[in-house]
Amino acid sequence: MADPSSAPVGPSRPLALRLLIAFGYFWWEFLIGDTPELFMGGVAAVGVVAALCIDHRVRMAVGFLFPVLVATLLTSSVWMAVRKGR
Amino acid sequence: RGWRSAFEGAATALVLLASLVTALGPALVHYVPLSVLRLVVGGLLLVFGLQWLRKAVLRAAGLKAKHDEDAIFAREVEALSQSPVGKKRDSTGFVVAFKGVFLEGLEVVVIVLTLGVASHNLGLAAAAAGAAVAVVGVVGLIVARQLSAVPENTLKMGVGLMLVSFGTFWSGEGVGVRWPGSDLAIPVLVAFYGIVTWALVVTVRRALAPTGAGGMAWSEPGAPAAEPMGEPMGEVRG
Numbered sequence: 001m002a003d004p005s006s007a008p009v010g011p012s013r014p015l016a017l018r019l020l021i022a023f024g025y026f027w028w029e030f031l032i033g034d035t036p037e038l039f040m041g042g043v044a045a046v047g048v049v050a051a052l053c054i055d056h057r058v059r060m061a062v063g064f065l066f067p068v069l070v071a072t073l074l075t076s077s078v079w080m081a082v083r084k085g086r
Numbered sequence: 087r088g089w090r091s092a093f094e095g096a097a098t099a100l101v102l103l104a105s106l107v108t109a110l111g112p113a114l115v116h117y118v119p120l121s122v123l124r125l126v127v128g129g130l131l132l133v134f135g136l137q138w139l140r141k142a143v144l145r146a147a148g149l150k151a152k153h154d155e156d157a158i159f160a161r162e163v164e165a166l167s168q169s170p171v172g173k174k175r176d177s178t179g180f181v182v183a184f185k186g187v188f189l190e191g192l193e194v195v196v197i198v199l200t201l202g203v204a205s206h207n208l209g210l211a212a213a214a215a216g217a218a219v220a221v222v223g224v225v226g227l228i229v230a231r232q233l234s235a236v237p238e239n240t241l242k243m244g245v246g247l248m249l250v251s252f253g254t255f256w257s258g259e260g261v262g263v264r265w266p267g268s269d270l271a272i273p274v275l276v277a278f279y280g281i282v283t284w285a286l287v288v289t290v291r292r293a294l295a296p297t298g299a300g301g302m303a304w305s306e307p308g309a310p311a312a313e314p315m316g317e318p319m320g321e322v323r324g
Contacts, residue, residue: 030134031130031133033137035137038133038136038137043129049258049263050262053261059262060263062258062264063263066254067254067278070132070136070254070279071278074140074143074282074283074286075282075286077136078140078143078286078290081140082290
């Protein structure tokens with residue numbers, strides 16, 4: 001779990017601002033961390049599914065597409081890590 | 087450093103966490119539309135679960151070193167032993183205990199709130215979390231030594247699969263997806279993502295194998311080196 005006390009906050013700033021920065025740092029690390037592609041890809045996948053669901057006729061078919069999009073996202077992220085490791 | 091300050095820090099964190107659940111849960115249920123709740127909490131679970139699953143896949147495939155909890159614990163004890171201890175209350179002990187319990191407990195709070203709010207049964211989710219803490223505590227006391235032999239990465243992979251599956255299901259419901267079989271789609275999603283995860287581990291291991299044992303692996307700071315590529319897939323099959 002991300003530690004807000006390790007947020008990059010200078011001691012000279014007001015306490016309220018430091019707490020706000022630490023809070024934002026915590027959520028940044030929690031949601032994005034070192035895998036921004038997972039957050040952006042997840043939002044994009046949900047966005048695509050939401051757009052398709054505007055048409056009521058395809059709402060059940062989208063139930064098969066959504067997991068495929070998520071699996072593709074996971075696979076892409078893993079292969080990005082593999083390439084970085086080379 | 088003394089038990090009193092550590093217990094006080096842990097107790098303070100637990101009270102704060104319980105207050106968060108009590109304050110946020112009912113407010114979310116009463117004032118926020120269900121579809122919005124499902125979309126947001128489902129999205130959070132999905133992203134959180136994908137992070138866990140990705141790390142578990144990389145560890146199982148040998149690209150990332152597994153945690154050595156014993157070494158990490160020994161290092162933390164060494165570091166804490168070197169700072170001075172307060173006479174009445176030890177602020178370092180209090181803060182470390184508070185931080186540890188609060189940050190780790192926050193993960194439980196997030197899961198309890200997301201599960202409870204999305205299913206409109208916060209009380210049941212909170213009770214289940216409490217029961218899990220009690221069961222794990224009792225089981226841990228009885229079989230602590232045997233439990234330490236359970237592969238941590240396998241547990242994390244299982245948790246990641248559940249989070250991604252529930253996240254997919256609820257965020258889909260939030261945007262209007264009509265899941266075939268309704269709630270029965272959840273175990274199907276778990277099975278599907280399980281197969282994908284297994285295939286990823288196998289494929290990555292094969293892709294890394296020709297470059298030599300552990301040649302492509304990178305370690306987290308302070309962690310032991312990754313396992314050689316020739317290791318059997320004990321954790322994947324388990």
